[in-house]
Amino acid sequence: MAAIFNLNHHASYVHWHFIQLSVSNVIVIVLMLIVFAAAIFLPFPHHRDSEELS
């Protein structure tokens, strides 16, 4: 990761009223929301024998 991103500095923060989150945590939270939404809406691949499911 350090080869891709310059980590040699203080962490950046998002500050809104009493809420303070590091940018890295915000990225992880947003990623989780995106994956959650994708898991709900993306179609699940079906096999030919899926009719056997009760």
Add this chain to the structure above:
Amino acid sequence: MSVHAKRTWTGAVRDRAVSALPPEKLLADKQPSYVASWIYVFGVLSLSSLAVIILSGSILALKGPGWWHFTGVGHFFNSIHLWSVELFFFFMVIHLWGKYWMAAWRGGRARVWITGAVTFLVAIPCALTGYVSQQNFDSQWISTQAKDAINASGLGAFFNLLNFGQMYSYHVLLLPAAVVALVIAHVLLVRNHGVVPPFRLADKLPAVAEPATVDGGAAGPEASS
């Protein structure tokens, strides 16, 4: 030979276990059709991450801090351990969200929900004790900062974050054993009760007055087809 078998505790345990989890339930080869959705995948992704955590952690414990800090392979396994923990929490949170919104405690599944929620809570200190077990300046900084918060909460009466031996024992034995035991109980309860079904759509739709037919009766399925 008596026709009445002698009642033993091993036989009673076996009968109860087989009754609760017959082989077709314990190792099911078919699942209900509603399980064919990506949201049902995150439980097993969490389990897979946990397996990688236990395996990489066992190798780290076997080789020791000199290996994980100062060799290339040691760095690699150290990173595998860290990122499998990151993925474990990532997948577990999405699993939690999915189960929360489908009210997975329905149908007598309260213990399934409780064991899952407690696993999440126990996994947090399990991961945090890993931060203070690294044996570097990072772990020294974290432990000296965290001990003030723990002492302020009163929990410092029970353990000391500056006691490396205690924190390392918590991290490699007590808390992982608790997490694995809870996960085993959780999975067995899921096998016993089955995967929670989605809400019935008909229960969520507003009631619609059925159109009247020519003869004044309500149009049933036969009338519309």
